[in-house]
Amino acid sequence: LLDTALSSTQATLGLPQRPGRRLSFALQALSADSAVLAFTPDAQFVVPAWADLLTLDDPGGTTVRDPRPTLRWTAPAVVSPPGPFTFDVEVFRTDNREVVIRRTGLDTTAHTLTSDLELNTPYRWRVVSHLGSDTATTESQGAFVVVDGSVPPVTLLFQNFPNPFPNPGLGLSTTCMPRVGAATPTWSGMGAPKTTRSYHRVCIW
Numbered sequence: 001l002l003d004t005a006l007s008s009t010q011a012t013l014g015l016p017q018r019p020g021r022r023l024s025f026a027l028q029a030l031s032a033d034s035a036v037l038a039f040t041p042d043a044q045f046v047v048p049a050w051a052d053l054l055t056l057d058d059p060g061g062t063t064v065r066d067p068r069p070t071l072r073w074t075a076p077a078v079v080s081p082p083g084p085f086t087f088d089v090e091v092f093r094t095d096n097r098e099v100v101i102r103r104t105g106l107d108t109t110a111h112t113l114t115s116d117l118e119l120n121t122p123y124r125w126r127v128v129s130h131l132g133s134d135t136a137t138t139e140s141q142g143a144f145v146v147v148d149g150s151v152p153p154v155t156l157l158f159q160n161f162p163n164p165f166p167n168p169g170l171g172l173s174t175t176c177m178p179r180v181g182a183a184t185p186t187w188s189g190m191g192a193p194k195t196t197r198s199y200h201r202v203c204i205w
Contacts, residue, residue, distance in 0.1 A: 016082050016131040017047040048076045050085065050129035051109075051138040062144040067116035069146075073109050073127050073138070082132035094122040094143045117146045 022044040029037040054072040091101040122143040
């Protein structure tokens with residue numbers, strides 16, 4: 001990737017490297033008296049992600065009330081060329097992955113949607129980072145749903161959970177205990193006591 005001689009204390013790769021790629025380097029230093037010192041680090045370093053999502057990225061799901069939320073992300077510093085980064089933002093449904101909003105050619109790391117999203121519909125979003133002629137995509141880890149106070153939100157987890165009762169005919173067996181009677185004497189004024197009886201039927205299934 002790079003083989004050069006220089007008098008400064010840093011070197012820059014001229015080609016963008018894919019996120020997650022592991023790199024290592026070796027250094028040879030030549031002193032004024034022609035002594036050579038070679039150094040090769042044991043550890044590798046990893047190319048960072050071209051975008052890290054800051055909002056609506058909870059793996060467990062998120063609910064928001066704004067139908068036009070602001071999406072935010074960060075990007076690492078990059079020299080020019082091949083920089084700067086440009087970004088495309090896409091919002092898509094989780095059920096069929098249909099892209100409902102797409103904005104291209106952004107040069108910032110935040111974007112507020114310009115059209116409303118549907119209520120109670122699970123969405124995810126992604127950033128497509130462009131650097132030179134190469135691209136990398138970062139996608140949200142979980143879904144988000146736009147809700148309001150009058151409509152209950154949909155369940156983010158187990159959206160395709162199987163029907164626990166696939167058989168339309170449901171049979172129940174019950175065991176009923178005989179009626180149980182209880183007699184409670186009551187007194188009304190000065191007359192003879194009156195007896196109030198109550199009966200209960202208990203069923204267990």
